Amino acid sequence: MGAGPLRTAGAGTLRPEHAGAEVRLAGWVKARRDHGGVIFLDLRDASGVVQVVVDPAAAPEAAGVAREVRDEFCVALAGTVRLRPAGIANPDLPTGEVEVAAAALRVLSPSDPLPFQIDDRAEIDEVRRLAYRYLDLRRPRMAANLRARSVGIAAMRRVLDRMGFLEVETPTLIRSTPEGARDMLVPSRLRPGTFYALPQSPQLFKQLLMVGGVERYFQVARCYRDEDFRSDRQLEFTQLDIEGSFWGQDDILATLEEVMVEVVSALDATPPARPFPRLAYSQAMARFGTDKPDLRFGMEIVELGTVFASSRFQAFRTTLESGGLVAGIDAGPLGLSRSGLDALADRARALGGKGLVTAIVEEGGTLRSTLAKHLDQAETAALVAAFGAVPGDTLLLAAGEPRETRVLLGKLRLELGQPKGHRQLRFLWVVDFPVFEVTPEGGLAPAHHPFTSPVDVSEMEEHPERAVARAYDLVLNGTELGSGSVRIHDPALQRRVFSVLGISDEEAERRFGWFLRALRFGAPPHAGFAVGIDRLFSVLLDEPNIREVIPFPKTQTGLDPMTEAPTAVVAEQLRELGIDLRPEARAALEGEGEAPPG
Ligand code: ASP
16 A cells, blocks of 8 residues: 555545545445455444445455455555445435545454444344443444543533633542442552542532632542442442532522533534523422423322312322322323223332322213212312313322322323423423431431531421422433532531531541531632533433443443453452451352452
């Protein structure tokens, strides 16, 4: 091919105006068609795909090479761009009107036979995809996701830089900060027996940056939480982490909205209107049965206390008399048969409900339901009116403890609701979260984290379970993207919150003395937020889970099928760290066929 650069143009950039140009291309053989004469290669590089034609009559040597190449060989070629003959342009390809007539071709690097096709249409087992992630990343969908993520993060940086934020890195080897999850620990070799924690988030460091006078901070921060793998989580994930001094909730919300609009626009989607709607936590629970409502469809929860207050339907009346809730959703024209309705009731039980009453509204406003015979005409009319239901609608009614009943209906709503309109983006702020949540053991835990400011301090001490926090969540299409809060900047108040949580002054001093001390040096009022970047892009790119937007994720069980991490280490490494494996751990390693350190 002679001297000169390997590449002078991107395969995907060639257009009719380049006809006649001499180009050098380099990339991968996406496909090869050899009909015994002219050989066609589809050449792919990061910019796209172009058709290459190797004619044995014009370039016998190149044709010899072309006969030998296979899928995903890495090749370089020199040739001339020309228009494709009339009628055989490929309208599906941006380069479809041209092709490159190769004069020279050489293999830069051959490929073993592939474990799977580099093709978006192929259904490939995920563990296999992850084991060969570098091949998976060549697939158009993954390549597009990586690119979109990069474009989106660049947009975040651009808008925050414009607003005067400083990008500051915080350490990843830290003393543990309580964010509610289990810490990932890193043993210290220099002080055997001691451990760093990997940050669950940069929370306390960003607050210290505010004490340090930074005023506007952000970071694209890696966070680590050693959680059991529930659904869509990873041991490590990325956050857009933000903090501002002399700020309150409205400043943070406005900043985040600007960031979201910039990111969505950068991805060529229609930017959401500002301000984003806001809903108090209590309203979200009452109307949608969840703290992260999906606003792409209605089907809101309707409370039926007044309809059934003096009803002959005893189950509902007694629930109401004992302080319970009767509520329902209008699931619209489901058109379910008897057995379909029974399956729905089974589903409600599987979701933890005690029972579901279904009613189909008939022409004339009567109900097809076991409930029908217990209701007089006025009650029936009141029920239909409460939902604003029309004939054909299926009403689902539940009764019980108020929160449980709302949560059940919220889940059914999500399963039955049909988001209308493709790629709608419905952002929502949920504000006024509680300060604490009651743990299954009956204790109190911070609903956000213990550095969140309560709205009313005496309320927090007298009725902690009722107290409202200056805390807020950002929700997109029913996914919680992130949380934030106005922080406590007064060390005395911080101690009072610890004390409600059952953390004594001594314990607070031992665990957080270093942080409380900083608050005593003129700490400014401050507030902040963190957006889960993986979650954000998985929703924006309409992917079913965050692994599709993470270049090298782990499986649901925390394994990396490519490197096989986590693995056992050699005895010497453990000795240096002052660590002995317990017999159970050794036995487990042997059971898995790993050699335990000798
Ligand atoms: N550190 C919090 C989190 O990771 C976010 C925040 O309050 O800024 O959820």
